[in-house]
Every structure is written in C-alpha cells, then in structure tokens.
Amino acid sequence: MNYEIDVTVPAGSGWAGIVKRGQRFRIVDLEGNQAVDTLFYNAEDPADRYSAVETIAAQRNIYLTTGTRLLTENGTVLMRIVGDTCGRHDTLGGACSQESNMVRYDIDKRYMHACRQTFLKTGVTVDLDKRDLAPNVNFFMNVPVTPEGKLTFEDGISEPGKYVELEAETDTMIVISNCPQLNNPCNAYNPTPVRVLLWNP
Amino acid sequence: MAIGLTDLQGGANVAALFYNAIEPIERYNMPDTLKAQHIARLTEGFVIYSDMGRILCSISKDTVGWHDPIGGMLNDGQVKAKFGEKSYQEHRNSWTQSTRESVMLELTKHSLGARDVTPPLNLFSKVQVDETGAMNYVAGNSPPGGYVELRAEMKVLIVLCANHHPMDDATVYAPKSVKLTVKRVEEAAPDDKCRLSRPENGRGFAITGRYRQ
Numbered sequence: 001m002n003y004e005i006d007v008t009v010p011a012g013s014g015w016a017g018i019v020k021r022g023q024r025f026r027i028v029d030l031e032g033n034q035a036v037d038t039l040f041y042n043a044e045d046p047a048d049r050y051s052a053v054e055t056i057a058a059q060r061n062i063y064l065t066t067g068t069r070l071l072t073e074n075g076t077v078l079m080r081i082v083g084d085t086c087g088r089h090d091t092l093g094g095a096c097s098q099e100s101n102m103v104r105y106d107i108d109k110r111y112m113h114a115c116r117q118t119f120l121k122t123g124v125t126v127d128l129d130k131r132d133l134a135p136n137v138n139f140f141m142n143v144p145v146t147p148e149g150k151l152t153f154e155d156g157i158s159e160p161g162k163y164v165e166l167e168a169e170t171d172t173m174i175v176i177s178n179c180p181q182l183n184n185p186c187n188a189y190n191p192t193p194v195r196v197l198l199w200n201p
Numbered sequence: 202m203a204i205g206l207t208d209l210q211g212g213a214n215v216a217a218l219f220y221n222a223i224e225p226i227e228r229y230n231m232p233d234t235l236k237a238q239h240i241a242r243l244t245e246g247f248v249i250y251s252d253m254g255r256i257l258c259s260i261s262k263d264t265v266g267w268h269d270p271i272g273g274m275l276n277d278g279q280v281k282a283k284f285g286e287k288s289y290q291e292h293r294n295s296w297t298q299s300t301r302e303s304v305m306l307e308l309t310k311h312s313l314g315a316r317d318v319t320p321p322l323n324l325f326s327k328v329q330v331d332e333t334g335a336m337n338y339v340a341g342n343s344p345p346g347g348y349v350e351l352r353a354e355m356k357v358l359i360v361l362c363a364n365h366h367p368m369d370d371a372t373v374y375a376p377k378s379v380k381l382t383v384k385r386v387e388e389a390a391p392d393d394k395c396r397l398s399r400p401e402n403g404r405g406f407a408i409t410g411r412y413r414q
Contacts, residue, residue, distance in 0.1 A: 047314070047315040047316050048315070049316075051273070051320070052231075052232075052320065053231070053271055053272065053273035053274070053320040053321075054273050054274075054276070056271065056273075056336065057271075057272055057273040057336065057367055057368055060335060060336050060337075060368075061333070061334045061335050061336060062271070062330055062334045062336060063334040073274075073276070073301070073315070073318055074276065074277075074278075074301075075276055075277075075278045075279075088334070092231075092232060092235060092241070092271060093232055093235075093236055094230065094231070094232020094233060094235075094236065095232070097233070097252065097254070098254075099252070099253045099254030099255075099408075100230075100233045100236070100237065100250075100252075100254055102254050102404065102408060103233070103237050103250065103254045103401050103404050103405045103408065104236065104237055104401055106404075107404055107407065107408065116252075130226060131226065131316040131317060132316055133252070134319070135230075135231055135232050135320060143236075144334075145241040145330040145334070146330070147329055147330065147331055147332075149240055149241045149242030149267065149329070149330075150239055150240060150241065151235050151236065151239050151240055151241045152239065153236070
C-alpha cells in the first residue's frame with residue numbers, strides 16, 4: 001500500500017491534516033487501550049465542525065462504530081466509519097484539560113499534561129484556536145451510560161493492533177491529541193503511541 | 202441571582218447555552234459537566250461546568266428530575282424533515298424556526314457566532330440510553346408546572362430557546378411556552394446540596410470562588 005501519510009503519534013503529542021473526499025484515514029491502536037481524542041472540521045469552513053450530539057442523535061445511539069456518519073452542527077456529513085475492529089468509540093467524554101483535571105482529581109494536578117493543551121498547540125498550526133474546540137470523538141475509549149443516567153469510565157475494550165477506518169465524504173480537517181491522561185483508566189494508566197494512515201483507495 | 206423556568210402546559214423543551222458574560226471564550230462544556238459528576242442527566246444538586254473548570258450555574262431547585270444534555274439542538278434540516286417549512290410571508294409569526302437559527306441570532310447580538318455554539322442543555326427533556334447505547338426520547342418527562350431553577354455562580358450569559366426537542370415525536374410544529382422568572386437568591390451555603398453532591402463539585406466551587414474574589 002502506498003500511504004500518503006504514515007506517521008506514529010506518541011502519547012501526549014498531536015497531529016493535524018486534511019483528508020480529501022474519497023480518501024481513507026485509519027488510526028491504529030498500536031499497544032492497546034489508548035484513547036485518541038479527535039476533532040473534525042469542514043476543511044472549507046472550519047466553523048462547520050463535528051458535533052457529538054448531532055452525530056449520536058441522528059443515529060439514535062451514543063456509540064460510534066462502522067456505519068456511523070460524523071455530522072457537523074449544520075448536518076453536513078464529514079466522514080463515515082467504514083472499518084472498526086474495536087467495536088465502539090466514545091463521543092461524550094470530551095477531552096481532558098488541565099482545568100478539568102483540577103476538578104476531577106485534585107486542584108494541585110493542574111501541571112499535568114492534557115489533551116486540550118495538545119489541541120491548542122496542534123490546532124494553531126492549522127489556524128484553529130480555543131473557539132474552535134468542540135466536544136470530540138474518543139477513539140478506543142469506553143464510556144457507558146446507564147438507563148438511570150449515570151456515566152462511567154470503564155476499562156477500554158481495545159487491544160494492540162485494533163483500528164478504526166474512516167472515509168471522507170467532505171474534505172475534512174482532522175486534529176488529533178493522543179491522550180496523555182494518567183489519572184484514569186482511559187489509557188490503562190500507560191499512554192502509548194498510535195499510528196495514523198492516509199491513502200487513496 | 203437565579204433564573205426559574207416553569208413548564209406551563211407540560212412537555213416543554215428549552216435549549217440552554219451558558220457563557221462567562223465577561224469573557225465568553227469561557228463557555229459551557231458538556232463533556233466536562235458529565236464526567237465531573239458521572240452523569241448523563243442533570244437535576245437538582247448538580248452543576249453546569251465551563252471549559253475552565255469553573256461552575257457557571259448550579260441547579261438549585263428542580264421538580265422535574267431529568268434534563269437532557271446529549272440530545273442535541275433542532276436544526277433547519279430537522280425542522281424541514283419533521284414539520285415541513287412554513288414561511289414568514291404566509292404564516293407570519295406562526296412560521297417554523299429552528300433552535301439553531303434562534304440561538305445563532307441571539308449569539309450574534311453578543312458578537313458571538315457559529316464557533317461559539319455548544320451542545321445545548323435541553324431543559325425539561327429526557328433521553329434515556331439503554332445497555333446497547335440506544336438513545337430513546339421519553340415523552341411526558343415534564344408535567345404542567347414543572348419547575349427548574351438555575352443559580353448563577355458567576356456573571357453568566359444564558360441563551361434560551363423554547364422549541365421542540367430534536368428527538369421528540371411531534372408531527373405538528375408547536376413549541377410550548379415556559380414562564381421565565383429572575384430573582385435574587387442566597388449564595389450557595391457551605392452545606393449546599395450542589396457543593397456536597399460530589400467531591401468534584403466541592404473543588405469546582407473552590408476554583409470558582411478563587412476566580413470571583
């Protein structure tokens with residue numbers, strides 16, 4: 001396979017790029033149980049961006065898997081999930097931040113690295129800033145909701161080599177933060193690298 | 202200060218968005234609100250977090266029991282598909298409007314725009330998730346007279362739109378009215394329910410208190 005892009009993104013680092021309509025994009029969880037926080041934008045108009053709530057409400061299911069269409073706030077279809085060896089992915093858990101770590105774990109944990117730091121640092125390379133951050137997808141992350149309305153963070157269901165593959169229906173800008181979180185089981189307390197692939201099928 | 206919303210007929214839905222009124226770059230963060238409190242519904246004793254770890258509002262009173270943070274906002278395409286389109290020319294003020302359009306217009310009045318839109322908190326509505334992840338809209342969640350009170354924990358800009366929930370089963374466009382009251386209330390006491398409901402919220406109030414002083 002001739003990949004247009006084939007990069008390894010270490011935990012705590014980011015990646016940004018454009019996937020053109022018809023192109024395929026794959027994220028491989030190299031070592032297993034690694035949350036990959038991902039944002040999507042209409043490349044022509046980044047204000048028209050991925051909407052977690054539009055996406056789950058349209059398919060009437062909170063989990064993302066094969067067949068899920070990633071929708072923007074205006075209802076534009078950005079991408080479709082066309083392959084998924086993990087089984088389900090989260091879009092309610094958002095991205096960790098220094099500020100939310102202070103609330104969730106300890107006020108003194110502000111210094112710890114977090115996804116929103118990576119989103120800001122990576123986003124600025126493609127002209128995005130804090131206003132452009134919206135609720136993201138967490139590939140390979142497991143966040144069940146109960147009928148009583150409880151939200152829980154469970155151990156991941158991903159394993160080494162599992163992947164998710166998307167096809168672009170609209171030229172889509174993608175921004176990734178490979179999650180550095182050490183305070184909860186979303187990365188099995190051991191954040192690891194992922195591989196990002198982009199090609200013309 | 203607090204705002205109180207009363208569902209007059211029952212079955213209302215009010216989309217609510219929240220911003221720091223002084224620096225609106227700080228705004229409601231749905232995932233942070235959910236994961237800090239381990240919830241996918243909001244009711245009395247819970248709070249609404251910003252993306253800066255601070256509490257914008259707390260839910261100081263609620264007779265309804267479930268307000269939906271995950272069902273989304275009625276957009277133009279959904280209005281067309283669910284109800285058909287009624288123009289202003291023909292129908293005057295009985296025309297159809299999407300929540301998204303109304304919210305965008307209100308945001309524009311404060312120099313905010315599409316990049317500032319967040320998921321709404323759908324007051325009075327319930328979306329239940331089953332073991333498979335399926336989302337089901339639960340009709341009749343809010344009775345006539347249902348009341349919820351949002352206490353401001355900082356100077357907050359609140360955008361409200363009373364309109365259909367995007368997942369409701371209505372076939373006729375008929376947004377229901379709510380009564381809005383604004384009143385002075387006591388600040389959250391040391392033993393306030395919202396402060397004590399979770400250790401996370403104790404820290405949230407502490408962080409918010411530092412900001413306000």
